Amino acid sequence: MNITSRILAPLALLLCLPALAGSPSTPPPKGKDSQSIAQILAESKPWEWRKPNPENLLVMRLPSGRVVMELDPAYAPLHVANIRTLVRERYFDGLAIVRVQDDFVAQWDDPEADDGGDPSKIRSLGKAKATLSPEFTHPISRSLPWVKLPDGDLYAPEVGYSEDFPAARDPARNETWLVHCYGALGVARDDAPDSGNGSALYVVIGQAPRRLDRNLTVVGRVIEGMDRLSTLPRGRGPLGFYAQPKDRTPILNIRVAADLPPAQRPNIEILRTHSPTFHRLLEAARYPDKAFYVTPPGKVDICAVPVPVRQLPKS
Amino acid sequence: MNITSRILAPLALLLCLPALAGSPSTPPPKGKDSQSIAQILAESKPWEWRKPNPENLLVMRLPSGRVVMELDPAYAPLHVANIRTLVRERYFDGLAIVRVQDDFVAQWDDPEADDGGDPSKIRSLGKAKATLSPEFTHPISRSLPWVKLPDGDLYAPEVGYSEDFPAARDPARNETWLVHCYGALGVARDDAPDSGNGSALYVVIGQAPRRLDRNLTVVGRVIEGMDRLSTLPRGRGPLGFYAQPKDRTPILNIRVAADLPPAQRPNIEILRTHSPTFHRLLEAARYPDKAFYVTPPGKVDICAVPVPVRQLPKS
Numbered sequence: 186m187n188i189t190s191r192i193l194a195p196l197a198l199l200l201c202l203p204a205l206a207g208s209p210s211t212p213p214p215k216g217k218d219s220q221s222i223a224q225i226l227a228e229s230k231p232w233e234w235r236k237p238n239p240e241n242l243l244v245m246r247l248p249s250g251r252v253v254m255e256l257d258p259a260y261a262p263l264h265v266a267n268i269r270t271l272v273r274e275r276y277f278d279g280l281a282i283v284r285v286q287d288d289f290v291a292q293w294d295d296p297e298a299d300d301g302g303d304p305s306k307i308r309s310l311g312k313a314k315a316t317l318s319p320e321f322t323h324p325i326s327r328s329l330p331w332v333k334l335p336d337g338d339l340y341a342p343e344v345g346y347s348e349d350f351p352a353a354r355d356p357a358r359n360e361t362w363l364v365h366c367y368g369a370l371g372v373a374r375d376d377a378p379d380s381g382n383g384s385a386l387y388v389v390i391g392q393a394p395r396r397l398d399r400n401l402t403v404v405g406r407v408i409e410g411m412d413r414l415s416t417l418p419r420g421r422g423p424l425g426f427y428a429q430p431k432d433r434t435p436i437l438n439i440r441v442a443a444d445l446p447p448a449q450r451p452n453i454e455i456l457r458t459h460s461p462t463f464h465r466l467l468e469a470a471r472y473p474d475k476a477f478y479v480t481p482p483g484k485v486d487i488c489a490v491p492v493p494v495r496q497l498p499k500s
Numbered sequence: 501m502n503i504t505s506r507i508l509a510p511l512a513l514l515l516c517l518p519a520l521a522g523s524p525s526t527p528p529p530k531g532k533d534s535q536s537i538a539q540i541l542a543e544s545k546p547w548e549w550r551k552p553n554p555e556n557l558l559v560m561r562l563p564s565g566r567v568v569m570e571l572d573p574a575y576a577p578l579h580v581a582n583i584r585t586l587v588r589e590r591y592f593d594g595l596a597i598v599r600v601q602d603d604f605v606a607q608w609d610d611p612e613a614d615d616g617g618d619p620s621k622i623r624s625l626g627k628a629k630a631t632l633s634p635e636f637t638h639p640i641s642r643s644l645p646w647v648k649l650p651d652g653d654l655y656a657p658e659v660g661y662s663e664d665f666p667a668a669r670d671p672a673r674n675e676t677w678l679v680h681c682y683g684a685l686g687v688a689r690d691d692a693p694d695s696g697n698g699s700a701l702y703v704v705i706g707q708a709p710r711r712l713d714r715n716l717t718v719v720g721r722v723i724e725g726m727d728r729l730s731t732l733p734r735g736r737g738p739l740g741f742y743a744q745p746k747d748r749t750p751i752l753n754i755r756v757a758a759d760l761p762p763a764q765r766p767n768i769e770i771l772r773t774h775s776p777t778f779h780r781l782l783e784a785a786r787y788p789d790k791a792f793y794v795t796p797p798g799k800v801d802i803c804a805v806p807v808p809v810r811q812l813p814k815s
């Protein structure tokens with residue numbers, strides 16, 4: 186039979202690149218699209234990849250393994266600084282993933298600070314600030330890189346990549362912001378815009394919730410271990426909160442990679458979005474494998490092509 | 501502390517409506533957005549909901565419970581008929597979910613028909629057809645309902661809802677098609693456009709892979725049990741196929757709901773997309789709760805508001 190395993194152009198494979206990087210270098214069986222993606226990446230030059238600053242990497246240990254996130258201090262300097270302070274105070278160690286809502290977000294925080302918690306047991310923020318000026322957007326600045334995606338967007342006047350994160354801009358308002366794509370890391374808050382302080386964080390695990398753009402502070406994205414969040418059991422309580430404390434997933438700890446012994450630091454590289462290789466990937470998304478696609482989309486959405494990540498061998 | 505649990509407007513909650521319908525009718529704590537959504541739905545009229553034809557419902561039994569899918573024979577008559585034939589021959593019983601690729605799809609089929617399978621053991625299609633004319637698009641016809649979404653779209657000249665499924669149209673080409681949103685059910689195929697026959701099916705579990713629109717036949721969508729697919733362990737092989745047969749999730753069986761005893765049939769209703777209530781939901785997505793949203797998105801993407809589903813009490 187001539188069916189099946191071939192199928193479905195796996196640009197989404199890009200998010201799995203850690204797996205890809207660790208897997209045999211032969212192209213996937215009958216997978217011309219991913220073959221071409223793997224081939225495009227295989228032809229990349231070393232300079233096209235950057236190694237993230239370990240000060241900007243958070244390593245979260247769950248019982249299932251680690252989740253690595255890259256923070257972007259250029260877009261959210263106050264929030265990133267506060268999160269680093271919380272992490273270095275070991276604020277998150279022993280807290281839990283308290284909410285997983287299907288097609289939306291996974292969120293962690295201090296359960297005692299949530300509804301139903303015991304306010305007398307709320308963990309101290311220590312030296313971290315309890316309120317912060319919102320960083321929903323940032324002034325457009327020449328110091329911020331901008332790789333425009335010319336395909337257009339439903340929600341923003343302009344979209345593109347900045348600091349290798351999916352981003353958007355409104356030149357008329359002199360504002361730029363990081364976009365809520367799959368894997369985005371954001372700061373939960375209450376109604377007051379300054380009520381987010383980084384002690385409650387969420388990761389997008391479904392369709393890009395673009396309505397959150399400019400309303401919450403995006404501080405980075407997951408670059409390894411995304412499926413450790415996306416496969417978590419969904420919460421059965423309101424908003425996807427777990428109905429029972431026992432259903433929560435404990436957070437063993439969160440560390441700034443720079444604070445880990447070198448051998449334990451993630452050895453990851455991220456494809457630069459101004460590189461010719463990333464440009465080729467976008468073009469392959471617009472006009473994928475002709476043998477399979479009878480009607481090429483011709484366009485690419487800002488959240489449709491995750492910026493590739495690759496694992497390097499342990500140094 | 502004024503942080504956290506409140507957060508994040510849960511329009512995505514709509515996909516979880518079965519859970520919502522079964523949960524207490526009080527609004528979620530500190531969740532004004534979902535409160536307003538629940539409130540909008542609570543104010544709906546009975547006529548605004550339709551009960552799907554049990555001939556169009558597939559009930560898949562997994563070890564974790566059931567997944568219910570609604571088929572749309574108006575858009576894919578040949579494929580829906582072939583799938584019903586396969587189901588009634590019990591073709592799928594004892595097969596498996598063979599592929600789960602993060603942020604992309606979960607797929608089931610006959611593992612022996614995939615790469616690495618034993619061609620001599622491939623299950624017979626019985627009376628079902630091995631090839632079918634593709635139904636990637638359908639001519640625009642007055643008999644197909646159309647609820648236009650005026651917000652625009654990156655990939656299609658027009659988007660909207662048809663038969664209460666997210667859909668798109670290109671009037672210049674006289675074509676309409678169902679869109680690959682989260683939860684969409686599609687027919688996997690090989691390179692040949694007529695090679696999809698419904699014996700291999702996939703469900704979208706991540707960001708809407710819109711590039712697949714017009715290139716694969718969408719036959720319906722999941723209306724219950726979506727998280728039984730979205731939380732499955734991701735495959736570690738190429739394209740998210742499981743590297744080991746033991747990692748696959750067995751399919752106990754798939755039935756057409758009409759063939760089940762009445763007591764076992766899903767008792768589900770779907771909100772009509774031409775209803776005032778659905779219109780109100782779209783408007784609430786464009787202009788959500790002012791107490792939280794400082795910059796309302798003002799637009800809504802075709803995949804941003806899942807069409808609500810509700811569980812009725814067992815009759």
